[in-house]
Amino acid sequence: MAHRSESPRPDGPRRGEPLITRREMAGWVDGPGSSISRGRWPGDRLGLPESGSTSLARPMRRVGALFLDWFLAYGLAAWLFGGHPMAVLALFAAMHVIGLSLLATTVGKAIARTQVVQVGGASASFGSVLLRTGLLVLVVPLMIVDPDGRSLHDKAAGTVEIVM
Template sequence: MPDTPRTPPPGPDAAGGAASGPQAWPGRRLGLPEHGPRSIARIGRRVGGIAIDWALAYIVAFAFFQGEGIAITIVFVLIQIVFLITLGGTIGHLALRMRVVPMQGGPLGVWRPIVRTLLVAVVIPAVVWDLDQRGLHDRIAATVLVRV
C-alpha cells in the first residue's frame, strides 16, 4: 500500500469541498480515508507529537547547552530535519503513529523537510489550517501528515 495520497474521489468535493459545502471529513478532497491508516492525523496526535519533539529538544539542549533558548530551537530544528529526511517522521510523529508524505507521491526528499521544519519553527504557518487540517507549512512543502 503506497504512503502517498490518492487522487480525489469523483463528486462535488473533488473540485473543492469549500464551494460545495462542508466536506464529510478532513482529507476527503485529497482522496484519503476517514479513519485508520493514511487518514489525516488529527489535532490531538499533532499536538502530542510536537510536545514530544519539543521535550526531547529541551532535554538535549539542557544537557549540552545549559538550556539556552536559541539552543532549544536549533536542536528542535535539527532533530526535525534529520528524522523527517531519514524516517519520514519525527520522534513524536513516529511515537504517535504518524508520518509525513509528499502530496505527489515519491520520496520526501531533502527540501520538503527543511522548508516544513523552518516554517514550523516560525509557528504561524503551523497554526493556519485548511479544510483538510493541513497547516500552511504542509501546503507550502506539498506534504500531508497521515496516520500509519
C-alpha cells in the same frame, strides 16, 4: 439593528444602518463549516481514507507529537547547552530535518504513530522537509489551517501528516 430602506440614499447609509448585511456577505465569504470547501472528512479532498492507516492525522495527535519533539529538544539542550533557547530551537529543527528526511518521522511523531509524506504518498523530498521545518519553527504558519486541517507549513511544502 436598523434595516435598510428600499431606495438607497444618495448621501449614504443613515445613522445606525449597516453598510453591508450578513446576507450580502454570505454570497462571497465561505465561513468555517461551509460544505462547499470541505470534503466529507478531513483528507477526503486529498484522496486519503476517513480513518485507519494513511488517513490524515487529527490535530490532537499532531499537537501531541509536536510537544513530545519539543520536550525532547528541550531536554537535550538542557543537558548539552545549559538549556539555551537557541539550542532548543536548533535541536528541534535538526531533529525534524534529519528524522523526516531519513525516516519520514521524528521521535514524537513515531510515538504518536504519524509520519510526513508528500501529498500522494511519496516520501518527502529534502527540499520539502527543509521548507516545512523552516516554517514550523516560525510557529505562526501552524495557526493557519485549511478545511482539511493541514497547516500552512504542510501546504507550502506539499506534505501531509498521516497515521502510520
